[in-house]
Amino acid sequence: MKFSDEDCPVTISSPVISCRNVWKIFGPNPAQHMADQKNGALPDPAQRDQHVTAVRDVTLDIAPGEMLVIMGLSGSGKSTLVRCLSRLIRITGGTVSVEGRDIGTLDETGLIELRRRKMGMVFQSFGLLPHRTILDNVAFPLEMRGQDRRARYARAGEMLELVGLKGREGYFPRELSGGQQQRVGIARSLVIEPDIWFLDEPFSALDPLIRREMQDEFLRLKGLLNKTIVFITHDFDEALRLADRIAIMKNGAIEQCDTPDRIVLHPATEYVARFTADIDRARVVRAAGIARPPSGALPDGEAVAGTKTVRDLGRQIVTDTRAEIPVAGSDGRLLGVMDREKALDILLGGAT
Numbered sequence: 001m002k003f004s005d006e007d008c009p010v011t012i013s014s015p016v017i018s019c020r021n022v023w024k025i026f027g028p029n030p031a032q033h034m035a036d037q038k039n040g041a042l043p044d045p046a047q048r049d050q051h052v053t054a055v056r057d058v059t060l061d062i063a064p065g066e067m068l069v070i071m072g073l074s075g076s077g078k079s080t081l082v083r084c085l086s087r088l089i090r091i092t093g094g095t096v097s098v099e100g101r102d103i104g105t106l107d108e109t110g111l112i113e114l115r116r117r118k119m120g121m122v123f124q125s126f127g128l129l130p131h132r133t134i135l136d137n138v139a140f141p142l143e144m145r146g147q148d149r150r151a152r153y154a155r156a157g158e159m160l161e162l163v164g165l166k167g168r169e170g171y172f173p174r175e176l177s178g179g180q181q182q183r184v185g186i187a188r189s190l191v192i193e194p195d196i197w198f199l200d201e202p203f204s205a206l207d208p209l210i211r212r213e214m215q216d217e218f219l220r221l222k223g224l225l226n227k228t229i230v231f232i233t234h235d236f237d238e239a240l241r242l243a244d245r246i247a248i249m250k251n252g253a254i255e256q257c258d259t260p261d262r263i264v265l266h267p268a269t270e271y272v273a274r275f276t277a278d279i280d281r282a283r284v285v286r287a288a289g290i291a292r293p294p295s296g297a298l299p300d301g302e303a304v305a306g307t308k309t310v311r312d313l314g315r316q317i318v319t320d321t322r323a324e325i326p327v328a329g330s331d332g333r334l335l336g337v338m339d340r341e342k343a344l345d346i347l348l349g350g351a352t
């Protein structure tokens with residue numbers, strides 16, 4: 001019997017963003033400081049104290065349409081990495097390519113084009129212009145692009161409708177709640193139809209209920225728009241709800257970049273294991289993630305959907321009498337079987 005390899009990590013053949021050995025060092029002599037670190041030379045303490053290695057030798061590919069979530073403690077380099085990917089800052093070493101083009105070689109015009117046409121950004125602070133209506137705020141990037149008034153208002157109106165703010169076009173930012181203001185920020189970043197969308201803790205200033213609502217809204221938009229998304233968050237629940245892959249950073253380096261399933265089941269380092277220790281694995285691990293070939297004949301009876309989490313399947317895992325439960329992929333093909341004991345362990349919070 002041939003089993004599908006749906007649960008294997010993706011290899012990305014034509015990434016939208018590709019970074020190779022990217023470094024970003026702040027300080028008076030970053031190139032020298034990078035060379036010292038690469039050579040294993042210990043910089044003298046005075047030089048070391050003057051420099052911060054915010055991004056350390058990061059190599060990463062991001063697939064078209066992928067949602068990559070970046071996590072890590074405060075100061076681990078998440079925002080700096082995103083700034084390197086969008087060339088908001090110049091990198092100290094390595095290359096960042098967008099659709100195969102090294103963005104380090106772009107001149108000023110090329111850079112402006114890249115930011116105005118290809119990349120959208122949303123930050124934690126909404127950054128709305130207080131004296132402009134929200135329609136004007138959303139239309140602003142198109143004004144910068146020189147688009148005529150009628151066309152830009154029409155487009156901005158569509159974006160406001162998309163984020164559920166139709167009817168509020170004439171309001172000023174101060175007349176909206178935090179969640180609504182962030183919706184305006186999202187509409188403004190989408191108005192230029194970016195292929196790549198960077199979001200740096202966009203919901204962290206919102207209270208938990210609104211935050212949840214914004215995540216739902218975001219998932220809806222993600223489904224509609226099919227963009228490549230890089231999203232920073234401190235919140236594991238948020239990451240698990242949104243991510244195709246999660247990159248965990250420590251001291252500027254990526255410790256592990258993997259699917260949520262694999263991050264919790266196969267942490268690559270001690271640090272990742274500790275970082276993810278409090279996560280309820282049953283909510284993360286999907287049947288496909290623990291499917292393996294059957295030990296003997298394929299068990300009779302219905303298969304469970306590989307996309308369901310162990311938590312979703314909780315009742316069945318407890319009551320099913322089969323030692324191995326067949327698991328099917330989204331196309332109906334058999335992925336393998338789920339060991340019921342192992343699934344029970346995950347469900348009850350046992351070691352995995």
Ligand SMILES: Nc1ncnc2c1ncn2[C@@H]1O[C@H](COP(=O)(O)OP(=O)(O)OP(=O)(O)O)[C@@H](O)[C@H]1O
Binds near residue numbers: 075077078079
């Ligand atoms: N312009 C700068 N000049 C000097 N150091 C900087 C600069 N920007 C960032 N850093 C330093 O680089 C390191 C990484 O910062 P960064 O903001 O990327 O971390 P982060 O993971 O996004 O943190 P947070 O979660 O708190 O936003 C930190 O030590 C920070 O102080």
